[in-house]
Amino acid sequence: MRWSKAFHPTFRDDPSDAEAVSHKLLLRAGFMRQLMAGVYTLLPLGYRVAHKITEIVREEMNELGAQEFRLPTLHPKDVWERSGRWDAMGQEMFRFEDRRGSDVGLGMTAEEIFAHLASELRSYKQLPQNWYQIHTKYRDEARPKSGLLRVREFTMKDSYSLDIEEAGLDHAFDMHFKAYRKIFKRIGFEPIAVEASSGSMGGNESIEFMLKSDAGEDWIASCEGCGYAANVEKATSELAAESDEAGLDAPEKFATPGVRTIEDLEQFEGGAPGSRQIKTLVYKVDGKTVLLLLRGDDALSEQKLVDTVEAEEIRPAAADEIQEALGAQPGSLGGVGVTEHFIIADEALRGRTNMTTGANVDDFHLRGVSVERDIESNAWLDLREVKEGEPCVQCGKALAVFKTIEVGHIFKLGTKYSEAMGATVLDRNGKARPIIMGSYGIGIERALAAVVEASHDENGIVWPVNVAPFEVVITVVKPKDVECMEAGERLYDSLKGSGIDVLLDDRDERPGVKFNDADLIGFPYRVTIGPKGVAAGVVELVARRDGEKSEIRVEHAGETITEAVLANRR
């Protein structure tokens, strides 16, 4: 490709309404343009990268023995109704009526459709199967953001394993785990695999692949000592041993005028530090009032509650509901003496004595509370969100908590979808058994943006060779100089002939403009061909990543550069 004939529109300034690095750079360097909120056009540069990522994913899926399908993106309502997700997905699914008035949804994922196809399977002898597709998905996100990191229309590789035995699922899951590791490494970054919540997918085990990045929106806890890592929606930590004094024989009520928050009570004369307070949250779980008790300095992980409590609807209670249930406003709530409501206490409160909590009378608290003596909790659960620095459950080292981008997610689904779709096969004994499914996803555009987040500098993107839009750019410093231009073209032909993705910058621009554009776009290698070099019979090779320069004799240039590129392809 000749740059003078290409559509590679670059900007000199950062676009004003982009925040994330990948968002800024992908716009500025001419990889994409926004059409509307969460919907982007990939320009030729962007599409080349997306295509290379797709090919890597495809190769690794084929390597694993998976078969590629192509499903529709138009899904009929009834298939989604059978799994219960037509309703469960709520506003997140794009929906409309066709001309006959039939309800249609745009596919956000394909468990239903693949399970529906799997109902054609008859015998365990046809299993295992591994099915996948790489296709457009639609999700009407409430808040698309950060360029390609969170969009409403995107390409996803989604695969599905079908097995008769749990052991088969374990194997398929493991194969995907390894394939994902390899895929991300080839694409150009190494995410952390973490235990995750399965959310609305269902199933009992899932692993997310997370790339550390400030542009991300998922917090994970990870341990450098032993490699334990989990999404904070799931993470646990060792509890630091607390030594409490026995305290009083019975709770003592005391006035706390104006105290509303944990911090207020810490400051209050006669109050208590957050670690000695019991925080009381009121939730509505399928309409029932439930009290959640946590240590004052712990935060509730709502996802942990959702994951452990089987319920349709879980939400914080409204102010009037709280008043009616406990007779006091938030700030003075507590579980002491409460018997008419279900109480769930966090594990961190077990055995604690001499604590302080609300008295269920506005502006009054209780001190000297022994949790197990004074509060009739109906259940003990792990509800707290892990904090930075807490000891790892496996090795005791301090956990780090940081932000990440979710670039892949694999699920052990079980039989939820196969049962809903009637996907059963006959086993060895002639008995019908639901197929055991797993599902596995990678977002292509998000992975593309993740590479940029992971690999850039102050001058622009630094593409790994494997996914670079072009592996080499030949910068002809003075295109009007016939010798320069011809030297450039000869090298271009030579590299092209060797199968290198090469772009010839033949634009009539100043060298500085070309160098800056090349750096911004991020080609891994730049060959500079100028009058001085040509006169001396050399060209200059510059590596984008470290700026390392070397002079190469013109007659060896094609060969040397080809070798350098091939050495970095994976």
Next chain:
RNA sequence: CGGGCCGUGGCGCAGUUUGGUAGCGCGCUUGACUGGGGGUCAAGAGGUCGCGAGUUCAAAUCUCGCCGGCCCGACCA
């Protein structure tokens, strides 16, 4: 969905308070000089100021309504 900010040539912005000829930088076109990190000079093109109503002699500017975008939060496989 709640809160905040914003919509003016392709990009970045000023002008809106106090209504009166739509402006700047970059980019773009043509030509010349130039040519190893966004060069110089000259001459140009390009905008119904997000949309619609209203007030007014007159609206980018004031009023009302709508649409769109970004950020924070809630939500989210």
